[in-house]
Amino acid sequence: MNKRILILLIISTLARDVYAQEPSFSQAFSLSQFLNPASVGDGLFQNRVQSNIRSQNLMGNSLAKTVFIGWDTHIDNVIEGSYNYIGVGVNVISDQVMGGALQVNHVSFNIATHIFLDEDLNKNLSIGLGGTFSQANLQFDKLNFNDQFSDGEFINNSQSISLQYLNQKANNILANTGIKYTIRKSNNIFEIGGSAFFYIKPELSKLITNNEYKKFKTYIFSNYEKEFLNKKTVALHTSFNTRNNISEILLGGFVGLPFGSYYLNSNRLYLGCFYRLNNAIIPSASILTNNYKFGVSYDVYNAEFSKTQLRPSAFEISFSTIIGKRLNKNFRTIFD
Numbered sequence: 001m002n003k004r005i006l007i008l009l010i011i012s013t014l015a016r017d018v019y020a021q022e023p024s025f026s027q028a029f030s031l032s033q034f035l036n037p038a039s040v041g042d043g044l045f046q047n048r049v050q051s052n053i054r055s056q057n058l059m060g061n062s063l064a065k066t067v068f069i070g071w072d073t074h075i076d077n078v079i080e081g082s083y084n085y086i087g088v089g090v091n092v093i094s095d096q097v098m099g100g101a102l103q104v105n106h107v108s109f110n111i112a113t114h115i116f117l118d119e120d121l122n123k124n125l126s127i128g129l130g131g132t133f134s135q136a137n138l139q140f141d142k143l144n145f146n147d148q149f150s151d152g153e154f155i156n157n158s159q160s161i162s163l164q165y166l167n168q169k170a171n172n173i174l175a176n177t178g179i180k181y182t183i184r185k186s187n188n189i190f191e192i193g194g195s196a197f198f199y200i201k202p203e204l205s206k207l208i209t210n211n212e213y214k215k216f217k218t219y220i221f222s223n224y225e226k227e228f229l230n231k232k233t234v235a236l237h238t239s240f241n242t243r244n245n246i247s248e249i250l251l252g253g254f255v256g257l258p259f260g261s262y263y264l265n266s267n268r269l270y271l272g273c274f275y276r277l278n279n280a281i282i283p284s285a286s287i288l289t290n291n292y293k294f295g296v297s298y299d300v301y302n303a304e305f306s307k308t309q310l311r312p313s314a315f316e317i318s319f320s321t322i323i324g325k326r327l328n329k330n331f332r333t334i335f336d
Contacts, residue, residue, distance in 0.1 A: 022217070022243045023066050023093045023106070025052055026274065026282045026297045027318045028250075029237045029335055033070045033091045035221055036178035036195040037110035038128030040072040041087015043336045046324025047073045050091075054316040063312075067094045072110070074327060083121055087112045087128075101139050108132040108176070121328070124182045132197075135171040174198055178219075184330045188226040191335070195219045218242050225333045231258040233268065235334050249277040254286065254334060265290045266332040278302065280314075288334055293320045 025031060031050050032039035052068040072089025093106040112128035180193030197217040221239035228234065233256035240249050252274030260267040270286040279302060286295035299314035322336075 023068070023095055024243075024248075025054055025066070025068065026250075026276070026280075026299055026314065026316050027052060027284065027295055028239065029221070029223060030286075030293065030295055030318045030320060031068055031070065031091075032335075033072060033089050033108065033110055034068060034093075035219055035239070036128060036180055036193045037089075037108075037130035037176055038112045038126040038178040038180040038193060038195070039087075040089035040110045040112045040128060041074045041085065041114060042112075042124070042126065042180075042182065043074075043322070044326055044328060044330065044332055045074075045322035045336075046327065047071065048320065048322050048336070050318070050320040052316065052318040054314060056312070056314045058312045064095065064097045066096075068092070073324075084113070084115050087114060087126070102136065103139075104134065104136045106132050106134045110176075112178075122183060122185050122330070124184070126180045126182070128178045128180075128195075130176045132174045132176065133171065134174065135169070137169050186329070187331055188224075189331050189333050189335065190222075190224045192222040193220070216242075223333075223335045225256070225331070225335065227331070231268075232256060233333075235270065235272070237274070237335070248279070250274055251277075252282070252284075254284070256288070256334065268334075270295075270334055286318075286334055288332070290332075291322055293334070293336070294318070 023034075025034065028034055031052055032042065032048075033050075048071070050068070050070045052066075054066040055062065056064045056066075068091065070089060070091030072087055075086040075088065077084050077086070089110045091108050091110075093108075095104040095106075096102070097104075108130055109132075110128055110130035112126045114124055114126045117123040117125055174197060176195060176197040178193060178195030180191060182191040183189065184191075195218065197219075219239065219241040221237070223235075223237050225233055225235040234253065235256060236253040238249075238251040240247070242248075252272060254270040254272030256268040256270045258268050266288055267290075268288045270284075270288065272284050274282040274284060274297075276282065276299075280299040281302070282297050282299050284295065284297040286293060295316075295318040297316045299316075301312050320336075
């Protein structure tokens with residue numbers, strides 16, 4: 001086969017496969033807006049900032065890095081006597097692949113209405129809407145193809161046939177919606193929700209038709225945490241999502257161990273483990289205090305990768321903080 005045609009096929013496949021990657025987190029339960037736009041404004045405090053850094057590596061080389069940062073707030077209802085309220089939020093996700101050669105940035109704006117279903121204000125139904133602007137950038141000066149070296153054509157001003165079939169920049173806008181039901185009491189919380197994203201990918205390959213990338217991305221999840229035995233807790237999370245015709249199931253949980261002045265404050269150390277079905281086991285640990293939350297996790301991929309002598313890994317750090325007044329005295333959890 002002609003060398004240029006072979007390289008063209010490889011580049012086309014690479015653009016298709018690499019861009020098929022979607023932002024993914026092992027600690028998604030700590031990123032409320034990532035799971036569901038209906039989550040903005042929930043929690044116990046006026047303002048909340050959440051962040052996460054995920055690094056994926058293969059045999060010591062960096063494959064991808066994903067950064068998330070989000071802010072959301074609670075806005076009181078202007079109707080006198082109503083405890084219902086509005087939540088608004090914004091978040092940014094930056095995905096860097098192949099050492100930054102490919103970078104995809106997403107900026108989302110979300111709004112949700114929160115409706116209480118009982119007089120004790122323990123049961124809440126929220127409905128959210130949002131929009132996301134996405135932009136993909138491909139840095140040609142970080143791409144090196146065989147035909148450029150063989151023919152003596154380097155990156156600068158290169159006429160490489162490989163680069164002719166790639167866009168340097170692409171962007172689009174997508175819409176998302178979600179619904180969530182929450183029961184939060186003085187010593188437990190249960191929430192279940194689902195979201196749908198009408199997803200149109202920015203196209204970096206000129207060979208791929210736009211219709212291929214018009215997809216629905218869905219996310220369904222549930223969280224549960226309850227106190228037992230002198231302020232200890234058990235926390236469980238399950239989620240199911242579909243992306244690009246690929247389904248993913250994550251389940252697991254924590255045991256929360258109180259420390260310090262835990263009768264006055266929400267100080268707990270969480271130790272636990274999650275399992276991403278047919279993919280990875282994820283040991284995790286988190287520390288929760290009145291105002292902060294810090295978490296770490298490490299993806300241990302299953303034995304299928306070992307058969308090809310590959311050793312992929314993913315390390316993740318999350319951090320969040322709350323700002324402003326506490327809205328009620330109900331249970332503070334690892335999911336806030």
